[in-house]
Amino acid sequence: MPVSFFLVLSALLFSIGIYGVLARQHAVLVLxxxxxxxxxxxxxxxxxxxxxxxxGLGGQVFALxxxxxxxxxxxVGLAIVILIYRNRQSVDLxxxxxxxx
Amino acid sequence: xFLSQHGEAVFEPGLIGQIAWLVPLLxxxxxxxxxxxxxxxxxxxxSVGIGAVAVGLVISLLAFIELAGGRGDIERSWTWFEFSDxxxxxxxxxxxxxxxxxxxxxxxxxxLVQIYSTGYMHGDSRYTWFYxxxxxxxxxxxxxxxxxxxxxxxxxxxxxxxxxxxxIGHFWEEKENSSAxxxxxxxxxxxxxxxxxxxxxxxxxxxxxxxxxxxLAAEDGEIGGPALTVAALLLFLGAVGKSAQFPLHVWLPDAxxxxxxxxxxxxxxxxxxxxxxxxxxxxxxxxxxxxxLDVVAIVxxxxxxxxxVLALVxxxxxKVLAYSTISQLGYMMAALGVGxxxxxxxxxxxxxxxxxLLFLGAxxxxxxxxxxxMSDMGGLRKYMPHTYKTFLIGSLALGGIFPFAGxxxxxxxxxxxxxxxxxxxxxxxxxxxxxxxxxxxLTALYMTKVCVKTFWGEYRGRGHPHESPGSMVTPLWVLAxxxxxxxxxxxxxxxxxxxxxxVPGEEHPGFSTAYNIVLPVASVGIxxxxxxxxxxxFHKERWSVDVLKxxxxxxxxFVANKYYLDNIYLGAIVKPIQYPLAKAAYWFNQRILxxxxxxxxxxxxxxxxxTYAVIDQGIIDFAVNGAAGLTxxxxxxxxYVQTGNIQRYAAVLFASAALFVGALAFF
Numbered sequence: 001m002p003v004s005f006f007l008v009l010s011a012l013l014f015s016i017g018i019y020g021v022l023a024r025q026h027a028v029l030v031l032x033x034x035x036x037x038x039x040x041x042x043x044x045x046x047x048x049x050x051x052x053x054x055x056g057l058g059g060q061v062f063a064l065x066x067x068x069x070x071x072x073x074x075x076v077g078l079a080i081v082i083l084i085y086r087n088r089q090s091v092d093l094x095x096x097x098x099x100x101x
Numbered sequence: 102x103f104l105s106q107h108g109e110a111v112f113e114p115g116l117i118g119q120i121a122w123l124v125p126l127l128x129x130x131x132x133x134x135x136x137x138x139x140x141x142x143x144x145x146x147x148s149v150g151i152g153a154v155a156v157g158l159v160i161s162l163l164a165f166i167e168l169a170g171g172r173g174d175i176e177r178s179w180t181w182f183e184f185s186d187x188x189x190x191x192x193x194x195x196x197x198x199x200x201x202x203x204x205x206x207x208x209x210x211x212x213l214v215q216i217y218s219t220g221y222m223h224g225d226s227r228y229t230w231f232y233x234x235x236x237x238x239x240x241x242x243x244x245x246x247x248x249x250x251x252x253x254x255x256x257x258x259x260x261x262x263x264x265x266x267x268x269i270g271h272f273w274e275e276k277e278n279s280s281a282x283x284x285x286x287x288x289x290x291x292x293x294x295x296x297x298x299x300x301x302x303x304x305x306x307x308x309x310x311x312x313x314x315x316x317l318a319a320e321d322g323e324i325g326g327p328a329l330t331v332a333a334l335l336l337f338l339g340a341v342g343k344s345a346q347f348p349l350h351v352w353l354p355d356a357x358x359x360x361x362x363x364x365x366x367x368x369x370x371x372x373x374x375x376x377x378x379x380x381x382x383x384x385x386x387x388x389x390x391x392x393x394l395d396v397v398a399i400v401x402x403x404x405x406x407x408x409x410v411l412a413l414v415x416x417x418x419x420k421v422l423a424y425s426t427i428s429q430l431g432y433m434m435a436a437l438g439v440g441x442x443x444x445x446x447x448x449x450x451x452x453x454x455x456x457x458l459l460f461l462g463a464x465x466x467x468x469x470x471x472x473x474x475m476s477d478m479g480g481l482r483k484y485m486p487h488t489y490k491t492f493l494i495g496s497l498a499l500g501g502i503f504p505f506a507g508x509x510x511x512x513x514x515x516x517x518x519x520x521x522x523x524x525x526x527x528x529x530x531x532x533x534x535x536x537x538x539x540x541x542x543l544t545a546l547y548m549t550k551v552c553v554k555t556f557w558g559e560y561r562g563r564g565h566p567h568e569s570p571g572s573m574v575t576p577l578w579v580l581a582x583x584x585x586x587x588x589x590x591x592x593x594x595x596x597x598x599x600x601x602x603x604v605p606g607e608e609h610p611g612f613s614t615a616y617n618i619v620l621p622v623a624s625v626g627i628x629x630x631x632x633x634x635x636x637x638x639f640h641k642e643r644w645s646v647d648v649l650k651x652x653x654x655x656x657x658x659f660v661a662n663k664y665y666l667d668n669i670y671l672g673a674i675v676k677p678i679q680y681p682l683a684k685a686a687y688w689f690n691q692r693i694l695x696x697x698x699x700x701x702x703x704x705x706x707x708x709x710x711x712t713y714a715v716i717d718q719g720i721i722d723f724a725v726n727g728a729a730g731l732t733x734x735x736x737x738x739x740x741y742v743q744t745g746n747i748q749r750y751a752a753v754l755f756a757s758a759a760l761f762v763g764a765l766a767f768f
Contacts (some may be wrong), residue, residue, distance in 0.1 A: 022752050030748075097745035 006047035014040035017092060027091040038070045074092045117163040121196045124160050124204055125243035127153040128211075131236040139229035141636055146229045147219050148234040154212045157243070161204035168201050176313060178249050195249035195312060202446060203246040203378060204451040210370035211239040211581075213576040217461050218362040220572035221468060226724035231271060235366070240307045240490050245379060250310035251300045254382075256376060258343070265372050282303030288352035292342015296379070297333030303386075306332065316385040325389060333390035336383060344376025346434060347404040350427045354411075357419040357473075361464030364419060366425040369457035376451050377433045380423035384442050398438025398529040402536035403670040405431025409543035413550070417473045418463050421551050425499060426456060426542055432514055435533040448514055451506035455498035455753035458580035462492035465573055467557060469566040475554040477562035484566045491581040491613045496552050499655050500545035501628050503621070509588035511541065512621050519620065538621050538627065545628040549635025635745065660741065 013036050020033025042063040049059025085091050131153035139146025144654055168174075178193020215235055222231055241264055245257025264288070270282030300310065306324045307315055318324045329502060340346070344351040353373065357364055367373060380397065387393050405428045413422035430451050436445035465488040483490045483712065498505035501512065515537045522530035560566065742751075 022748050022755070088191055090238055094746065096747065 003047050003051045005090040010040045012040075013037070013043065023050055025092050025094055027084070027093055027096075028078075028092065029078045032082070034077075035070060035074065038065055038066055041052070104693040111756075116320055117160060117695045118227075119168050119177075121160060121164050121175070121200070122194050122247065124157040124208065125247055127157050128240035128243065132233050134238060135229060135233040135236060139233060141202060145232070146500075147215065147232045148316040150217075150232045151212065151215045153236060154208055154215060154239060156209035156635060157239075160428060161201065161208045164196065165201040165205050166198075174198075176249055178311075179566070181253075186468050190252055191250045192253060193249040193309060196247070199245055199378075199446060202450055203374075203675065204243065205282065206374075206450060207239060207242050207246065207370045210453055210457045211235070211366060213457065214362045214366045214370075214461070217361075217365075217464070217573050217576040220570045221362050221464055222360060223732055231268075233361070234264055234267045234271075235363075238268060238366065238371055239698075242375065244675045245375055249312055250317070251303065252310045252471050254312075254379070254413075255296060256295075257301060257341070259293065260373050261375055262293065263284060265356070265367060268363040268367075269356045270397060271360050271363065272358070278358040281352075281355040285352040285356045288349055289342040292339045292349055292376075295335045295342070295385065296339025299332050299337075299339060302332035302335055314384055316383065319386040319389040322389075327391070328390065328681060329386070330391035333383070333393035334385050334396060334491075336379060337387075337393065337400075340376030340379050341400065341433070342376070343379075343406075343428050344373050344430045346376070346430065347399050350404060350408065353427055354420050357417070357423050361419065361460060361467060364423070365457045365460030365464065367451040368423070368460060373426060373430055374433075374453070377430065377437070377445065377449055380434065380437050381442060381446060384437065388440065388460055394438050394440065395529040396438075396569045398533050401431045401434035401438050402529075402533045403431075404428070405435060405540045406536050409540045409547070413543060416475055418466065418475050418478070419460075419473055420552060421475075421547060422456070422459055422463055425459075425544065425547065428544065429456065429499070431539065432511065432540070435537065436514040439518050439521040439530045439533050441514060441521070444510065444513040444517045447492045450591070451498070451510040451584075453508050453647070454580055454583040454587055458491060458495035458577060458584055459499065460500060461573070461580065462488055462495060465569040466492075468569050468573070470562040471564070472562055475551065478560070479555070480557040480560040481566060482556040484560070485568045487568055487577060487654060491577040492556070494581045494584055496548040498588075500548045500632065501541055501624060502545075504585070505586035506584045506586075508621070508625070511537075512624055515541070515624060516620050524721060531532050538624070541624055542627050542631045545631030546635045549632045550639045551728050553636065553639040571758035614651065639726075 017035075017037030017040060020036060021030050024030050024033060045059040045066070047065075047092045048054075048098040049057060054057075081091055084096065088095070105166060115355045127129055128150070131149045134149050135146035139149070142149070174195070174197040177194065178191040181190040181192035183189050215232070218231070222228055225231060238261065241257050241260030243257075244593070245254050247253035247263060248257060265711045267287040269285050270279045273279040273282070303315055304330050307318045309315060309318075312559060315324075319329065353368075356367060360368070387397065394701050408424045408427035408431060412428065415421045415424065419552065423515040429448070435446045436442075436448060458561060462643070469481070469485060469488075472478070494505060498507040501508045515534065518530055518537055522534050554700050572598045589690075
C-alpha cells in the first residue's frame, strides 16, 4: 500500500481533531479531539517508519512514547475538567474565560 | 636677602628663624581651642592662651639670639592666589631683626598681661571669651609683624583693629564702653582706608606688595616722584590712625574703657606700635619719598606736645597714661621722621616694658580702690608697697631718669634729632628737637603729679585698699626688672642693640657718633627740674593757682576740653555727615535697594509663572501624560486580543502553525 493512503487518513483524522478542538463546547470532547490529533500523528509516525525500514524502528518507538504521554495528558486534563466542574457546575469552554485581561 | 650690617659674607639663615611662623600660629590656634573648649576646661581656658604665648616667647627669644649671633634674615613665601599675571598675592614671612624685636616685645608683654589678667579678670562673666580675644589679638599683631608683604600686613592690621574693638568694649553692658569701642574702631578705620589706598598706590607704581622689593625699588629709584610721596603719605595715614597720632589720636584715651590689662596690651605691644612698625618697615621707601618723612616728623612733634599737655590735666589715672602713650608714640614716630630708625625701635622696645608696667600698676591701683580717679587715691604707698615701688620705677623710666629704660631710648631720640637738625637745613628736625625737650619736661611733670596724687598724702577714697594678689604683683616685678635692665642694651659698651637693627642696604651711623655726655646730663637735668617743680606744685602745694580762675583759665579750659577736637569732629564731621547721610541712606535703601530687591522678586515671580505654564505644564507634563496615555490606548486595544477563550487561542495557534508550515513549503 502506498504511504499516501496512510497520510490521507492521518490528515483527515488530524483535521477532525482540529475541528473538535476549535468548535466543540464541551471540555471532554475537546480532550477526545486532542486524542484524535495525537493518533493522527501516531499513524504518520508508524507509516513513515514502515516505509523507511532501513532507518530502524525509531518512528514506532516514538509512537509508543506519544501514547504514553497522551495517557498522562488525559489523566491531568480530566482531573482539571473535574475540578472545573466542581467549581462552576459547568464544563462549557465558552464560559471559561477567566484568563482574559 | 642675606646682607649683613657689616657688609661681610652672606650668613646662613638660622634654624629657629625657620620655625618662626609658629609664633603667630600658636595663639591663633589657642583662640579656637579657648573658644570651643575653654568653658569646659577647669581653668576656663587661660592656661591655653598663656601656654601658646609662652612657647611663642621662647621661639622669639631664640630667634632674637640667633639673629644677634649673626644669622641672616629669612624670607619665605608662597603664592596665596594669582589673578592672571597682573596680580600675585604672596603669603609669607620675613624674619629680620626688626621682626625678632617686635616678636619679643609682643610675646613678653602679652604673656605678662595674660598672667596678670588671671588675677584682674577673676570672676568675670566673659572670662573665657576675654582670653580667646587676647589670643587672637596677640596672634593678629604677630601676623602683622611677620608679614613679608603689605597685603598680609593689612590682614593682621585689620585683625588687630577688630580684636581691639572686642576688648575695649569688653564691659559692653555700659553704653559708654561700647561707644568707646566703636569710636576706636571707626577712628582707626579712617587710617586703615589710607593704608589700603597707600598699598594700592604702591602696587600701581611698583607692581608688587612685597616689602623688601618695594624698599629696594625705592632705593634704586625705580619708583619715585610725587606718586611715591602720595603713596607714602597714605601709608602714614594708616599709621596715624593706628598709632594715635594727631589728629586721629582721639580714640586712644577713650579706649581706656576696656579692662586695664587690655589697655596695657594695646598701649605697650599689640596695637598702637603697629603704626610705628609700618613706617619702620617701609622706612627706606619713606626716606626716598620726598617730603613724606618731614610730614611724619612734624605730625609726630605736634602729637607728642599736645598729648603731654593733655596728660597734665587729667584726673583719671588711665587717661594720663593714655595721653603719655600718645606722646611717647610721637617720640617714636618723630625719631623715624628725622631718620633715626634704630632709636625709634629702641624706644618702642623700652617703652613697651615700662608702659606695660605703668598700666598694670594702674590696674593694680584701680583694683584696690575701685576707681580710676586719682582724686580717690592718695597715700597708697603704705597700703600697696609692691605696686608703689614698681610704679615708681615705671614713672622714672617714663620720665627719662638715669638709669631706667626710658632714659636711654629717649635720649637717643633727642640726640638723633639734634644731629639731624645740625646736619642739614631740616626745619622739621629742629622742631622735633624742641618738641622733644619740652615734652620730656612735661612728661616728668605729669608723672610726678600722678605719683604724688596716688602714693603720697592721705587716702581719699572709700574702703580699705590692700595689695593685689600674687598673680598681679609678679608681672609687675618682672616688668620692673626689665625696665631697669633693657635700657643698658643700648649702651655702646654692652649692647650692639643699635647695630643689630639696621636699615637694609644702608650704613647706619651707629650709636656712638650721636652720643655725647652733655645731652644726657641736660635731659636728666630738665627731668629733674620738672620733678622738683611737680613735687612743689602737687605735694607741697606751693604757688597753688586756681586753674579755673585767673588769667589762664581759658587755656585750662581749652586743654581740659582736649582742644575741642572731639567737639570739632562731632560738630563738623559726624553731625553734618551723619544726618544727611542717614537720610540719603534711608532713601537709597527704600527706593533703590528695596526697588531692586522687589523688582528682582517680581521678575522671578513672572518668569516662574511663564516657566510653569509653558515648560512645566506644556512640555514636561505633556510628555509624561502623553507617554502614559499612549501606553493606555495601546494596552486598551491589545486587551481585546486577550479574550480568555481557550479555543480562540488554539485557533490562533493552529493558524500560525499553518502559516509557518505554508511559509516553509513555499519559500
